[in-house]
Amino acid sequence: MKSPFPKSIFLGLLVAVAITALTSSVACAQSKPWIAPAVAQAMKNPVASTPDVLKAAKTLYITNCAPCHGEKGKGDGPAAASLTPHPADHTSAALRNEPDGSLFWKLSEGRTPMPQYKKILTETQRWQLIDYIRSLSKSK
Ligand code: HEC
Structure with a gap:
């Protein structure tokens, strides 16, 4: 052995540093x-909130979103308790005041633990879901 450090210790240290850097940046x-x-x-929702759109979006919502956000969008789906941060309440006053474009962007980009829906749903489906989220506040 030429180096004072055995190679395996050096590698182990490198991995430990990488993991620390990764987890702290996520936190x-x-x-x-x-x-x-x-x-x-500033983006405007191009999809009008019609009964047909809301019906299609409800199916998408129950399948994709309700496990975390809850069937009524209260942020209380079956998976919610174990998640940090908690899934947003889609009927909250803060969310009602947020522009459609902002919600659409967040839905599209995702943030751990929420998936990046631009890779999963079409643009039209994502706008339909914004219409649906709006309807959740109105019906409460
Ligand atoms: C794995 C759980 C999970 C799923 C599935 C999920 N979300 Fe989320 N969502 C979250 C969490 C957690 C947050 C809060 C993220 C944060 O604040 O960092 C969030 C935040 C949001 C926000 C931003 C709310 C705000 O405060 O502005 C929107 C909009 C949203 N979700 C819509 C949806 C829609 C629509 C679906 C289904 C297509 C969906 N989410 C599916 C967990 C989830």
Whole structure:
């Protein structure tokens, strides 16, 4: 052995440092407020909230979103208790005041533990879901 450190210790140390860096950056991202870029916030919903749209979106919502956000969007789905941060309450006053474009951007980009829905749902489906989220507040 030429080096004073056995290679395996060095590698182990490297892995430990990498894991620490990774987990702390994730923890840090989670504690930051989640704010959509101004351009995204200004986007207008091109999909009108008709009974047919809401019906299609409800099916999408129950399948994809309700496990975390709950069937009525209260943020109380079966998976919610074990998640940090907690899934958003889609009927809250804060969310009602948030522009459609902001919600659409967050839904599209995702943030752990929420998936990046631009990879899962079409643009039209995502706008339909924004219509549906709005309808949840109205029907309560
Ligand atoms: C795995 C659980 C999970 C699933 C599934 C999920 N979400 Fe989320 N969602 C979250 C969490 C957790 C947050 C809060 C994230 C944060 O604040 O960092 C969130 C936040 C959001 C927000 C942002 C709310 C705000 O405060 O502005 C929107 C909009 C949203 N979700 C919509 C949806 C829709 C629509 C679906 C289904 C297509 C969905 N989510 C599926 C967990 C989930």
